[in-house]
Amino acid sequence: MSAVLDHHGGHAHDDHAHDHHPTGWRRWVFATNHKDIGTMYLLFSFTMLMIGGVLALGIRAELFQPGLQYVNPQLFNQLTTMHGLIMVFGAIMPAFVGFANWMIPLQIGAADMAFARMNNLSFWLMIPAALMLVASFFMPGGAPAAGWTLYAPLTLQMGPSMDAGIFAMHILGASSIMGSINIIVTILNMRAPGMTLMKMPLFCWTWLITAYLLIAVMPVLAGAITMTLTDRHFGTSFFNPAGGGDPVMYQHIFWFFGHPEVYIMILPAFGIVSAIIPAFSRKKLFGYASMVYATASIAILSFIVWAHHMYTTGMPVTGQLFFMYATMLIAVPTGVKIFNWLATMWKGEMTFEVPMLWAVGFLFVFSMGGFTGLILAMAPIDIQLQDTYYVVAHFHYVLVAGSLFALFAGVYYWGPKWTGVMFSETRGKIHFWGSLIFFNITFFPMHFLGLAGMPRRYADYPMQFADFNAIASVGAFGFGLMQVYFFFFIVLPMMQGKGEKAPQRPWNDPDGRGAEGLEWEVPSPAPWHTFETPPKLDATATKVVG
Amino acid sequence: QVNDLPGGPAVNQLNLHPPASQIAEQQQWLHWMMLIICLAIFVAVFGVMFYSILKHRKSVGHKAANFHESLTVEIAWTIVPFIIVIAMGAMATRTVVAQKDTSNADITVKATGYQWKWGYDYLKGEGEGIGFLSTLDNSHREMSDAGAPQGDDYLLKVDNPLVVPVDKKVRIVTTANDVIHAWMVPSLGVKQDAIPGFVRDTWFKANKTGDFYGQCAELCGKEHAYMPIHVKVVTQAEYTAWVDGKMKEMQALADDPSKVWELADLVARGEKVYQANCQACHQANGKGAGPIKALDGSALVLNDPAAQIQILLNGAANGAMPAWRQLSDTEIAAVITYTKNSWSNQTGKLVQPAEIVAARK
Amino acid sequence: MAATTPAGSTPYYFVPGPSRHPAMVALGMFFVILGAGQWVNGAGWGAYSLLLGVVIWLSVLFQWFRDAIAESEGGLYSDRIDVSFRWSMSWFIFSEVMFFAAFFGALYWARVHALPMLGNLDHQILWPDFKAIWPSAGGGATASPAGTVEPFQTMGPWPLPTINTALLLTSGLTLTIAHHALIANQRAKTIFWMWITVILGATFVGVQAYEYMHAYRDLNLKLSSGIFGSTFFMLTGFHGFHVLVGMLMLLFITLRLMKGHFTPQRHFGFEGAAWYWHFVDVVWLGLYFLVYWL
C-alpha cells in the first residue's frame, strides 16, 4: 500500500480501479468514508455558524441603540436562545467532530473510523435535528425563548416549539454519543502498529478525552430535558415545587452537563493548537506527557465545578466555597498547557504562516477569556457579575476566540491536505487580522457593560450603556463580514480547486523540518482511501517506513 | 443626552458601581486584586511569548533548539499557579462567609418576583405589615416600544421604591410567583435568585443614603428587561415617617373580606386586578396567546367557579399558570367576577370574597 | 474494501461499502421528532408521523442488522473488529448508566434536599401547613406542598417488586448457564436456557405492567402524584423499557442461535446482549432498594 505514500499530486486512485467509488449524491448520502463524512460535518457546521451568526446580528442590531427598533422582546429572547443553541450544538461541536473524522484515522494510520456506517448515522441525525431547530421559529408562539440553558420553569411557559427543540436535542445527543463511541473505539483499537498511546498526536488525545466527557454528560442532558418534557405534558413535578419538585434541581442537572460541555468545546481546540505550534516553531512539542495529563485533569475537574454557574441561586456557604476552589483549580492544568506551548515556541525557529497566526491569536485571546473565567469563579465577584454582559464577554472570548479561532487555525493548517489546494496567504492574513480586530471591538466593551451591571438577555437597556453597545454592534457586523470573506475568498476557491496546488508537506522546509505526523505521509489531497493496510512506522510513529 | 445616574449606571462606566455597603466594597477590592494579579500574569506570560516571537523567528536567523521536556519546569509551573489560585480563593473566603450570614437582621423584607414586577412585604422589624408592588413606570415601557428612550433613569424608574433605613442590616428574602427572577442591586453588592416555591435570602447594610438601582438578573420571559429594582435608602427618621404614612395609607385601602359586593363594583375592581396581573399573559382581549389559555369563551370560566378559584389559588399547568394566593380575597373574587363578565362572557355571575376565604381553608 | 482481501481470510480493517441505512434512519427520526413534538401538543396527525417514523426506523434497523449479521457470519469481522464491538458496547452501556444517573440524581435531590427544605421553618411563609415526609413513610401523604396532589399510597417492595427482583436475578443466572453451555458447544442446552431467560424477562415486563395498573387503579399512584410519582414512574418506566429492549435483544440472539449462528469461540452478539441484560439487572437492584425500600 505504500503506493499511496510519498508521492506528490493526486493520482493515487489508479491502483484502486476495483473500488466502486460512488459518485453524485450517493457518495454523500450513503457515505461510509471518514473523509467524506468529515467534509459534510464541516460544511454543516459552517452553515450553522452562518445561521447562528445571523441570529447574533439580529441581537446586535436590536442592541445597537436603546429602545426597541427591530424586534419585540419575545422575539429577542428567541434570537438569544436559538443563537446559543445553534452555535453550541450546531456549529462548534459538529465542527470538531468533522475534524476528528478527517484527522484521527489519518493521524493514527487507520483505514477509516471503526464503525463507518454508524459514523454516517451520527452525521445524518443532525439534519432532522437542525431542521427542527430552525423550523421552530415558524411554529405557533415562535422558537424557544428560555435561553440556551432552558431553565425550568420558564420552559413550561414555552409553546410547541419547545418540544420540537427538546426532541431535536435528544437526537443531537444520540448523534454525539454515537460519534464519541466511534472516536474512542477508533483511537483505542485502530492504531497502526507502533502508534502507542503516548506517541499519538495530541489532537487524538484531546479528542479521546473529549469523547469520554461527551459519553458521560450527554445522557445527563437528555435526562434533564426529558424531565422538562414530562413536566410540560405528562403531569410530573420534577421542577414544580407545588408537587415537591425543585426548579434549582434542573440547574444542577443541566450544569452537570453544561460545564463539561464547555470543555468539550475547548479540548479539541487545544489539540489543534498543539499540532500547529510545534510545526511552525520547528521544534517538538514541549512536555508531551504533561500535556496529556493536563488534558485529563481538566476533564476530571470539569465534573466537580458545575455549581459555579449557580452562586446566585443561594447555595449554602460550604457549597460556594467548594465550587469556588474547585473551579479555580482548573486554571492550573490550563496554565500548564499555555506554558508548554510557550516553551515549545521558546528558542524555536518560528515562521508565521496563517495557521500559526491563528494559533498565536488563540493563545493570546483565549487566555484573556480564561482569566475572566477565573474572576467569575470568585464567588463574591460573581455575585456582581452573574448574568451580566461580563459573562457574555467571558464566554465569547473562550468560545469564539478559543474554539472558533482554533477551528480556523485547523482549517488553514489541514485545508491543503483536504483539498489539495493552497489558500492565498494574503487573504488568510486579511481574514485573521480582520477577525482579531473586529472580535475585540465586539466583545471587549462587553466587559465594561457587565461590570457596570448590564444584565444579559436584555432586549433594551438604560441609556448609559448605549455607547459600548453601539461599538459592540459595529464590531459584530465587521466580524460577520470577515467570515463571509472567509467563505467566498478562501473556502470556496479551495473547494473548487482554484489556486496553487498543495504539496504533500506544505508546512515543511526543504530539509523536512516542520509539521510532523502521519497525515503528511499521504499526498495532497488525501486520496479517498488511505492506509488500507496498516503502515509500518518509525520509532517516533511520525513517519511511514514501509 | 444622558448623564450619570447616581446609584445606577454611569455613562460609559468602566468598573463596578461605587460601593454603598461593606460587602460591595469587599467585592470591589477583590475584583481589583484579581484584575491586577491576572494582568500581571498576563503581561508576564505574553511578554515572554512576544519576546520569543520577536527573537526566535526564522526571519531573524534564529536556529531551533531541540529540547522538549523538563520535569523541573513542569513541576514548577504546576505548583506556582496552584499556590496563586489557592491564595486568591483564600482572599475571597471571608467575604463569601460574610455574604451568606443573614442572621440578626434589623428588618426583613420579602421580595417576590412576578412576571414582571416586584412585590415587597415587610416581614419583620420596623414597618412590619407593609406590602406593595413595584412596577416599571409605564411611560418608560412605552418609550421602549417607540424606540425613542430618554432620561437618566430610563428603564429604572418604578412607582414604589423599596424604602429602607441607612446603617441597618436588611435581610431580603426572595421568592417568586411564576418563574425564576433575580433581585440585584450592584451598589449594595447583592444579587439573589428568586425561585418559585422556595425562599432564599441575602442581606445588605447600606452605609449611605440615596437611591440605588438594579434590574432583574434572571431571564424570566418577554418583559425580563422591564422589571427594575429601586432601593431608597433614607435616614432612620425619614424611615419612621415613611412607615407611618404607609401604614395609614394601607389601612385606608384595606378591604373587608366579609363585605358583600355588587356586580358592577366588583367587575370594576376586577378590571384593575386583571390589568395589573393577568393581562400580560392572557391579553387584554382575554384570548390568551400561544400556550396561554383563552379566558374569553372558556367553559371553565363560564361554568365552574370552584375550579376557577382553585386555579387562581394554586396555579395550573405545572406552574405555567402561577398561583395567585398572595392577592387578597377581594382581589381574587373581583378578578374572577371580571372574567365572568367581560368580552363575550356575560354570565352575570358573581363570586364574593367570602367564597375565597372559604376556599383558602 | 472487503474486496481487496483475498477470499477466505479476514481483513485487517473492515470498512463497509456505501450504505443507505444511516440516512434512512435519520429520515425515520425526522418523522419521529416531528410527530412526537406535535403530538404532545395535541395535534392528532403527530401520532401518525411518529408511527411512520418508528416504522421506517425499525425496518431500516432490521435490514441493517441483517447486513451486519451476514457480514459477521461471512467471516468479515476479524478479532480486531470483535474488540471494537466490545469497546463500543461497554461505552454505550456506560452512557445508559449516566442517563439513569440523572434520574437517580433527581430522586436523591428531591428526597434529601428539596423536600426537607420545602418543609423547613423558612419555607413556612410559603407553605404553612406542609410537613416534609417522604411519602413512603406512610399512606395518604402527598409530598405536595400545595396540596394539589390527590392522596395516594406508595408502592411497597412487597410482593410484586420482590417477585420481579427474583425474576431478574434468576434470569441473570439462566443467562450465565446458557453462556457456559455455548462455550461448551452444547447448542441445544444454550437455546433452552436462553428461552427460559427470555420468558423470565417477558414475565418481568408483564408483572411490571400489572404493577402499574395496580398503582393507578388501587393506590391512586400516578405520574402526576407529585415528585414521588414522577420519580417512581420515570425510573421504573425507563427501566422497564430497557428490560423490554434487553429481552428483545436476547430473543433475537436466541433466534440466531437456532439458525446456527455463533461459535463457542466467537459470539460477541450474544455477549453484548448479555452485558446489557446484566446492566439492566444492576439498575433494577438500585431501584429495588432506593425506590421501593427506602
Ligand code: HEA
Ligand atoms: C470554551 C468554553 C469555556 C471555557 C474553556 C471556559 C473556561 C473557564 N470558565 Fe467559563 N463559561 C463558558 C465557557 C467556557 N468557560 C460559558 C459558555 C459560560 C456561560 C454559560 C451561560 O451561562 O450561558 C461560562 C461561564 C462561566 C462561569 C459562570 C459565570 C456566571 O454565569 O456567573 C464561571 C464561573 O466560575 C466560569 C469560569 C471559568 C473558568 C475558571 C475557566 C477556566 O477553565 C479558565 C482557565 C484558563 C486560564 C486561567 C487562562 C490561562 C492560564 C494561565 C496563563 C496560567 C496562569 C494563571 C493563573 C495562575 C491564574 N465560566
Ligand code: HEA
Ligand atoms: C458557541 C459559540 C458562539 C459563537 C461562535 C458566538 C458568536 C457570536 N455571538 Fe454569541 N452566544 C453564545 C455562543 C456563541 N456566540 C452563547 C452560548 C450565548 C448565550 C445564549 C443565551 O444567553 O442563552 C451567546 C449569546 C450572545 C449574546 C448575548 C445575547 C443576550 O444576552 O441577549 C450576544 C450579544 O451580543 C452574542 C453575540 C455574538 C456575536 C456577534 C457572534 C459572532 O461571532 C458571530 C459571527 C458570525 C456571523 C455574523 C455569521 C456570518 C455572516 C453572515 C452569514 C452574513 C451576514 C453578515 C453581515 C451582512 C455582516 N452572543
Ligand code: CUA
Ligand atoms: Cu424577572 Cu427577569
Ligand SMILES: [Cu+2]
Ligand atoms: Cu462552567
